[in-house]
Amino acid sequence: MTKVYKSIAVGVEEEKRIITIYYKPYIRYEFSAGQALSRYLQELKNGRIIGRKCNKCNRILVPPRLYCEQCFRMTDEWVYVRDEGIVNTAVVSYITQDARKAERPEVVGVIELIDAPGQGIFHRINVDPKEVVEKTVFGKRVRAVWKKSEERVGDVNDILYFELVKS
Numbered sequence: 050m051t052k053v054y055k056s057i058a059v060g061v062e063e064e065k066r067i068i069t070i071y072y073k074p075y076i077r078y079e080f081s082a083g084q085a086l087s088r089y090l091q092e093l094k095n096g097r098i099i100g101r102k103c104n105k106c107n108r109i110l111v112p113p114r115l116y117c118e119q120c121f122r123m124t125d126e127w128v129y130v131r132d133e134g135i136v137n138t139a140v141v142s143y144i145t146q147d148a149r150k151a152e153r154p155e156v157v158g159v160i161e162l163i164d165a166p167g168q169g170i171f172h173r174i175n176v177d178p179k180e181v182v183e184k185t186v187f188g189k190r191v192r193a194v195w196k197k198s199e200e201r202v203g204d205v206n207d208i209l210y211f212e213l214v215k216s
């Protein structure tokens with residue numbers, strides 16, 4: 050392995066050219082989501098959003114954390130929150146999740162949850178990109194559209210997207 054790197058370094062210096070190496074990494078890993086995030090993912094599979102409440106600052110943390118970083122103490126209880134929020138930030142994305150060019154642009158942004166002020170979920174928002182450009186989407190109320198229960202796997206993509214709440 051060391052020899053390979055040496056020859057690359059020499060090649061770059063002597064020939065003044067850029068060497069490009071293509072390889073497909075084979076990386077397998079697993080990690081524990083932890084107690085709080087595991088429960089969050091399980092509840093997403095059930096079609097519900099759950100958070101942790103800190104009784105000192107009265108915040109509901111979503112995604113849930115067992116420790117309140119503002120109060121330096123453990124959070125106190127599990128709380129279900131409605132799957133509704135307000136569009137806090139939004140951008141028009143022209144690339145897919147895996148950085149390929151999107152067939153059509155989509156709007157993504159942070160939805161601040163009605164029941165958990167200051168906490169948000171970054172997700173797709175099913176609106177015309179024009180609403181972002183014209184800044185009319187911000188502050189609008191949206192609701193999660195979920196996958197069918199048999200299709201949910203315990204992932205944030207169990208929510209397909211957020212859509213505008215008709216008033």
Ligand SMILES: [Zn+2]
Nearest residue numbers: 103106117120
């Ligand atoms: Zn707190």
